[in-house]
Amino acid sequence: MQVTIDVTRHTDASCASRDLAVRCTNCNLRELCLPQGMAQDEVQKINGLVTTRRRVKKGESLQHAGEPFKSLYAVRSGSFKTCIATEDGRDQVTGFKMSGEIIGLDGIGTNSHIIDVIALEDSEVCAIPFSRLEEVSREIAGLQKQFHRIMSREIVGEQGVMVLLGSMRAEERVATFLVNLSRRFRARGYSATEFHLRMTREEIGSYLGLKLETVSRVMSRFHDVGLIKINQKHVLILNPEGLQEAASPSTAGH
Amino acid sequence: MQVTIDVTRHTDASCASRDLAVRCTNCNLRELCLPQGMAQDEVQKINGLVTTRRRVKKGESLQHAGEPFKSLYAVRSGSFKTCIATEDGRDQVTGFKMSGEIIGLDGIGTNSHIIDVIALEDSEVCAIPFSRLEEVSREIAGLQKQFHRIMSREIVGEQGVMVLLGSMRAEERVATFLVNLSRRFRARGYSATEFHLRMTREEIGSYLGLKLETVSRVMSRFHDVGLIKINQKHVLILNPEGLQEAASPSTAGH
DNA sequence: GCACGCCCTTGACGTGGATCAACAGGCCGC
DNA sequence: GCGGCCTGTTGATCCACGTCAAGGGCGTGC
Numbered sequence: 001m002q003v004t005i006d007v008t009r010h011t012d013a014s015c016a017s018r019d020l021a022v023r024c025t026n027c028n029l030r031e032l033c034l035p036q037g038m039a040q041d042e043v044q045k046i047n048g049l050v051t052t053r054r055r056v057k058k059g060e061s062l063q064h065a066g067e068p069f070k071s072l073y074a075v076r077s078g079s080f081k082t083c084i085a086t087e088d089g090r091d092q093v094t095g096f097k098m099s100g101e102i103i104g105l106d107g108i109g110t111n112s113h114i115i116d117v118i119a120l121e122d123s124e125v126c127a128i129p130f131s132r133l134e135e136v137s138r139e140i141a142g143l144q145k146q147f148h149r150i151m152s153r154e155i156v157g158e159q160g161v162m163v164l165l166g167s168m169r170a171e172e173r174v175a176t177f178l179v180n181l182s183r184r185f186r187a188r189g190y191s192a193t194e195f196h197l198r199m200t201r202e203e204i205g206s207y208l209g210l211k212l213e214t215v216s217r218v219m220s221r222f223h224d225v226g227l228i229k230i231n232q233k234h235v236l237i238l239n240p241e242g243l244q245e246a247a248s249p250s251t252a253g254h
Numbered sequence: 255m256q257v258t259i260d261v262t263r264h265t266d267a268s269c270a271s272r273d274l275a276v277r278c279t280n281c282n283l284r285e286l287c288l289p290q291g292m293a294q295d296e297v298q299k300i301n302g303l304v305t306t307r308r309r310v311k312k313g314e315s316l317q318h319a320g321e322p323f324k325s326l327y328a329v330r331s332g333s334f335k336t337c338i339a340t341e342d343g344r345d346q347v348t349g350f351k352m353s354g355e356i357i358g359l360d361g362i363g364t365n366s367h368i369i370d371v372i373a374l375e376d377s378e379v380c381a382i383p384f385s386r387l388e389e390v391s392r393e394i395a396g397l398q399k400q401f402h403r404i405m406s407r408e409i410v411g412e413q414g415v416m417v418l419l420g421s422m423r424a425e426e427r428v429a430t431f432l433v434n435l436s437r438r439f440r441a442r443g444y445s446a447t448e449f450h451l452r453m454t455r456e457e458i459g460s461y462l463g464l465k466l467e468t469v470s471r472v473m474s475r476f477h478d479v480g481l482i483k484i485n486q487k488h489v490l491i492l493n494p495e496g497l498q499e500a501a502s503p504s505t506a507g508h
Numbered sequence: 509g510c511a512c513g514c515c516c517t518t519g520a521c522g523t524g525g526a527t528c529a530a531c532a533g534g535c536c537g538c
Numbered sequence: 539g540c541g542g543c544c545t546g547t548t549g550a551t552c553c554a555c556g557t558c559a560a561g562g563g564c565g566t567g568c
Contacts, residue, residue: 084417088502092417106413108406115413134399138392145388151405152362158412159360159369163338163346165419166463170555201516209420211556216517232516232564248342424525455546465526470547486534486546 023047032100032187033074034128034146042142049136050074050126062103062117062125069107071127075099078123079198083116083206093206095161096120096199098184102150104130120198165209173208174218175246178228182237193240197233222246277301286354286441287328288382288400296396303390304328304380316357316371316379323361325381329353332377333452337370337460347460349415350374350453352438356404358384374452419463427462428472429500432482436491447491476500 024035024047035043053076056062062073065085080097084090094115097103107113108130137144164173186192197204201212208215222228227243229236237243278289278301289297307330310316316327319339334351338344348369351357361367362384391398418427440446451458455466462469476482481497483490491497 084413086417086502090417090421092420094413094416105406106410109403109410110406114410134395134402138395138398141388141392144392148388148405149363151402151409152359153364154409155405155412156360156363156368158409158416159338159348162348162412162415162419163340163344165416166346166460167344200514206420212516213518213557214555216515217555220517248340454544466546467527467548468525470545471525474547 024050027076029074029076029100034102034143034150036100036146037149038142038146042140045140046136046143049128049132051129051132052127054125054127056080056119056123056125058119058121058123060119062119063107063113063115065114065116067113069104069111069113069130071129072102072104072133073117073125073127075101075103076124076126079120080117080123081120081199081203081207083118084114085116091206093199093203095157096207099188102154105151105154120203170208170210170214170218171221172247172249173210174204174215174222175227175243176248177204177208178235178237179240179244179247182240182243193237195235197235278304281330283328283330283354288356288397288404290354290400291403292396292400296394299394300390300397303382303386305383305386306381308379308381310334310373310377310379312373312375312377314373316373317361317367317369319368319370321367323358323365323367323384325383326356326358326387327371327379327381329355329357330378330380333374334371334377335374335453335457335461337372338368339370345460347453347457349411350461353442356408359405359408424462424464424468425472425475426501426503427464428458428469428476429481429497430502431458431462432476432489432491433494433498433501436494436497447494449489451487451489 024030024033025043027033027035030036030043034049035046038046054062054073056078062080075097077099079099080103081093082095082097082103083093086092097117103117103125104113106115133143133147137147164176168176181195181197182192185195199207201215204210205212205215210218219228219230222243223230227237227239227246229238278284278287279297281287281289284290284297288303289300292300308316308327310332316334329351331353333353334357335347336349336351336357337347340346351371357371357379358367360369387397387401391401418430422430435449435451436446439449453461455469458464459466459469464472473482473484476497477484481491481493481500483492
């Protein structure tokens with residue numbers, strides 16, 4: 001009886017058995033996450049970096065704006081939205097984070113977070129104490145390099161969003177969003193053409209600088225012209241090339 | 255005769271005498287630039303980081319998208335715009351860089367630049383070979399920390415622009431832009447209320463996600479209601495609080 | 509199994525900023 | 539000093555998206 005219960009626990013918690021829990025070496029996300037591109041022996045040296053796992057229930061927050069910055073988090077499972085609340089009451093979604101992605105880089109500059117991070121589903125993260133990360137990356141050049149790459153890619157990704165917000169029309173924004181999600185799902189071994197949106201139309205709209213009605217309308221239009229099949233949060237991409245084309249119109253135009 | 259010429263050179267190039275040229279220790283920008291917040295003895299150790307100065311004439315480019323990434327640049331004098339050209343022909347200004355600010359962080363992730371950087375006036379930069387920066391920051395914790403801070407602030411700054419582009423109206427965008435410029439001029443010891451725009455209306459519009467006509471109209475409106483006095487590129491801020499209020503409306507509303 | 513609330517969809521209408529167009533001022537080369 | 543070009547201003551019109559409103563599907567708790 002006792003035994004049965006333990007086993008169930010291990011199963012539901014995936015590879016959450018105490019010892020393996022904090023090992024990057026054995027993590028199936030290592031090629032998406034912090035250890036990506038690092039040599040095998042280097043990865044072993046960073047096993048100790050992750051001190052704790054943390055579970056965050058749907059709707060709960062992982063970090064709050066204003067809190068002191070201590071740790072970065074690597075998403076182990078589930079997904080999150082990152083939001084900024086401005087002084088004047090605006091609240092905007094600035095990104096969605098999936099497994100293997102790093103959260104908390106906003107806190108480094110001022111030692112306190114400026115971004116709220118909220119779980120879109122029951123999720124789990126690996127906490128990486130930042131002072132340890134800095135120490136270890138002074139010793140392991142591969143870790144240092146990889147951390148710099150991650151920050152730089154964050155910067156580049158945001159520039160992409162700036163272009164989206166600054167110069168794309170509603171249809172292009174939504175198409176770009178779907179293509180981007182599709183790529184990220186594929187990179188994680190999921191279907192690139194069929195997936196479940198974890199966020200509401202309002203959250204998508206906030207991220208894309210559109211109102212939820214516009215997001216809904218554009219998706220319906222894509223559905224009507226046969227680019228996708230969409231039913232509430234379930235998405236099926238019927239014509240990936242067409243969607244890509246809708247995301248950056250003139251690309252295939254020449 | 256020979257002597258006279260040398261002296262003139264030194265004057266015009268500011269502190270550009272060969273030895274001092276590459277010294278962060280003596281640079282009057284050290285509290286805005288890479289050495290900011292570092293201990294005196296640490297700053298001495300990074301003197302050697304800057305190997306070369308580079309002059310860039312107005313309209314010339316400092317780096318081009320697609321070029322291999324070798325160095326970061328610290329703006330020594332003058333100013334730049336950073337632009338992304340997307341595959342589908344869009345070209346958007348993603349930022350303006352002033353003295354003390356670091357350029358080139360976009361290249362770290364992929365080892366090649368994705369951003370074009372163009373001088374808005376005759377300018378000068380300090381080149382910081384990135385491999386040297388990584389080496390030295392493994393030895394000097396203060397440099398490592400400061401470099402991480404700079405990257406993090408870049409990320410946070412871009413999130414601010416995302417909020418601007420995603421949820422602000424035209425007047426708020428322009429007001430925010432002017433307030434931001436004002437702060438940066440003040441931080442550099444210039445007047446916060448009277449300055450010269452180095453960029454055109456079109457460049458401002460591209461950055462703010464507006465058309466040049468809209469930028470012009472909004473500025474004229476600000477002029478008419480007495481917030482600013484604007485004549486072509488010359489700006490005089492008459493009512494800083496009012497402008498701040500226009501930038502985030504409900505802030506002072508409660 | 510029913511009722512409530514949340515999320516999504518769809519329609520009708522309004523508007524902020526884009527577009528199109530004309531013109532004016534400043535700067536540069538000749 | 540003059541003409542051409544680039545940049546900026548301003549007006550008239552248009553349209554993409556926002557706003558307002560109604561209704562429907564689906565999950566959840568009692």
